[in-house]
Every structure is written in structure tokens, then in C-alpha cells.
Amino acid sequence: MDTSNARSDLMEQTPLPAPPLPSGDTRWALFLDVDGTLLDFRDDPRSVSVSNDLLCLLHALHEALGGALALVSGRALDDLDRLFGKPQWAATGLHGLELRRADGSFRRITVDGEQQQRMHEATAALAGRFEGVEREDKQMAVALHCRRAPQQFEHLRDAAVDMIGQLPGYELQPGNLVIEFKPAGMDKGRAVSELLASAPFAGRLPVYLGDDLTDEHAFASVHKRGGVGILVGSPRVTHAFFSLSGPAAVAAWLASVLDALSRGTSEI
Numbered sequence: 001m002d003t004s005n006a007r008s009d010l011m012e013q014t015p016l017p018a019p020p021l022p023s024g025d026t027r028w029a030l031f032l033d034v035d036g037t038l039l040d041f042r043d044d045p046r047s048v049s050v051s052n053d054l055l056c057l058l059h060a061l062h063e064a065l066g067g068a069l070a071l072v073s074g075r076a077l078d079d080l081d082r083l084f085g086k087p088q089w090a091a092t093g094l095h096g097l098e099l100r101r102a103d104g105s106f107r108r109i110t111v112d113g114e115q116q117q118r119m120h121e122a123t124a125a126l127a128g129r130f131e132g133v134e135r136e137d138k139q140m141a142v143a144l145h146c147r148r149a150p151q152q153f154e155h156l157r158d159a160a161v162d163m164i165g166q167l168p169g170y171e172l173q174p175g176n177l178v179i180e181f182k183p184a185g186m187d188k189g190r191a192v193s194e195l196l197a198s199a200p201f202a203g204r205l206p207v208y209l210g211d212d213l214t215d216e217h218a219f220a221s222v223h224k225r226g227g228v229g230i231l232v233g234s235p236r237v238t239h240a241f242f243s244l245s246g247p248a249a250v251a252a253w254l255a256s257v258l259d260a261l262s263r264g265t266s267e268i
Contacts, residue, residue: 016243019207019230019253021260029068029204030061030257031192031218034075034083036176036211037232040247041147045075045136050083057254062089064261067102067200072188074173074180074214076138090201094141095173095182095214096191101198111140111183115169119181122163130156141182143175153177175212189217196225209250 022028032038038058039048062069070090071080077093077100090102097109116139123142127135132149133156135142144160146153160179164172171184192208195201206227208218219229219239231240232250244250 015235016231016238016240019228019242019244021257024264027068027204028065028257028261029070029196029201029206030065031070031072031195031206031208031222032058033188033208033210033212033215033218033232034071034073034080036247037209037215037250038247039083041176044134045143045145048083050085054251055084057251057258058084058089059087061254061258061261062087064258065200068204070102070192070195070201072096072192072208072210072215072218074143074175090195092188092191092195094138095180095188096186096194097140097183099191099194101195102200103198109183109186111169115167116140119167119170122167123181126156126159126163129159141180143178143180146177150177153179173214175214180214187217188214189219189221192218192221209244 035041035045035048038054039050042048058069070092071084072092073080074095075093077091077098080091080093090100092099100106119142123135123144127133127144130149130152132146133152134145134148136145144156146156157174157179160172160181164170164181167181169184170181173180173182192206196206206222206225207230208215208222208227209230209232210218211232216239222229223239228242229240231238231243233246235243244253
């Protein structure tokens with residue numbers, strides 16, 4: 001499938017079609033967001049779990065793709081390993097600040113200790129101003145969640161925009177009822193590009209699944225390489241060309257991908 005003429009600007013397409021399945025002569029590299037894509041959202045991000053069926057499916061896909069499967073998440077890598085049982089998969093955490101390649105090599109982008117401490121103090125004070133806002137400490141980054149108080153999101157976002165100028169080295173990453181303060185200069189798109197430069201991802205067609213604004217960088221990145229972006233969840237303005245309704249639909253589609261890979265056939 002040729003998506004080399006992918007649009008460079010965001011356009012609204014409602015509805016987007018269902019994604020294709022791999023053809024027998026196409027080698028895929030599969031990149032998967034976690035929360036909202038593989039797993040349903042929870043008010044408390046620490047309360048989610050991975051079913052054995054999903055875990056077995058991902059292991060089978062990893063093998064069928066020759067290792068060209070990666071998790072791409074805003075969670076820290078330690079948290080991903082806790083959820084998925086320390087799999088031997090490539091993965092990026094904290095929107096690409098942490099990256100583990102398929103060969104097990106690892107890199108982390110760090111920030112100045114004083115800047116990090118200033119960010120922690122500022123976000124703790126900010127969260128305290130808004131009832132129902134939960135602060136998630138990721139060490140190098142902090143996420144402020146509004147799932148229990150969605151009416152607070154716009155006010156929280158405005159306050160965060162006012163505050164970020166006082167936090168050198170940090171930038172804001174808005175998401176689905178969440179505002180994240182993270183070190184500047186890295187996003188999921190750059191992380192995916194980094195993985196695509198290494199084995200076994202190099203030379204393959206990149207296919208990216210994600211649900212959130214944080215995934216738009218990755219959609220744009222894979223489209224520049226003629227790849228496939230798949231939006232998960234409700235329709236919105238996006239770089240993606242295809243969509244799936246939610247994590248259950250993602251699991252069903254991934255099972256079909258595995259079947260197509262096993263049979264070496266093409267279905268759209």
C-alpha cells in the first residue's frame with residue numbers, strides 16, 4: 001500500500017476507513033501506543049493491567065514480525081516492564097526520553113537536577129490548586145490528569161501554559177484530559193524515527209497505532225516514510241489515514257494481522 005503522498009497538514013476525515021492488513025511481500029514494523037490503544041483508560045493509570053490473551057498475541061506478533069514490534073508510550077520503561085512482564089521487545093518510554101532497542105541496548109535523555117526539582121515543586125503546587133486533578137510522578141516528567149474532574153482541564157491547561165515559561169528545559173505535552181511537563185526536544189515521532197534506523201525495523205513499512213495528541217508526531221513521522229497511521233478512538237482532526245474504535249477493536253485487528261502474516265496473504 002502506497003501512502004507516500006501523505007498530507008503534511010492536519011485534516012479532518014470523518015469517518016476514517018478501517019486499516020489494511022499486511023500483504024505477502026510487505027515487511028511491517030509495528031509501533032503500538034499503550035494507554036487508550038492497547039489498554040482501556042482508567043482514572044488511576046496505575047490500576048490498569050494486561051490480559052494474558054493480549055500478552056500472548058503481542059508475543060506472537062513479535063515473533064511473526066521478526067522482532068519488529070515496539071511499544072511507544074508516555075509511561076516510563078520500568079512501568080511498561082511491570083505491565084507487560086519485562087518482554088524482550090523494543091520500547092520507548094516517557095514519549096521517547098527513554099528508549100530500548102531490539103538488541104537490548106538502552107539510552108536515556110536526562111535533564112539538569114535543579115531544573116527537574118524546580119519542575120516537581122511547581123507541578124505539585126499547580127495540582128494542589130485544582131480539586132480532582134491527580135499528579136503522576138514520572139521522575140523526569142510529571143503528568144497532571146483530569147479524568148476524575150474533566151471540567152478542570154481547560155483551566156489547568158491555561159495555568160500550565162502560564163507556568164511553563166518559568167521552567168527552563170521543559171515543555172508541555174497536552175493529551176486526553178492530561179497535561180504533561182516533560183523535558184524539551186523529544187517526542188514519539190523522533191523516537192520512532194530512531195528505532196527505524198536500527199535493526200530489525202530498518203527498511204520496513206512503519207505502522208503506528210495511537211489514540212492521543214501525543215501520537216500525532218508519530219503519525220507524521222511514519223507518513224514521511226510512506227507508512228500507515230491508525231487513530232484509535234473517537235474521530236478528530238489527525239494525521240492518521242485509518243481508524244479503529246478502541247482497544248477491543250485494536251486487539252481484533254492485531255489478531256487479523258497475525259493471521260495474515262501467518263498465511264502470507266493480503267486482505268484490505
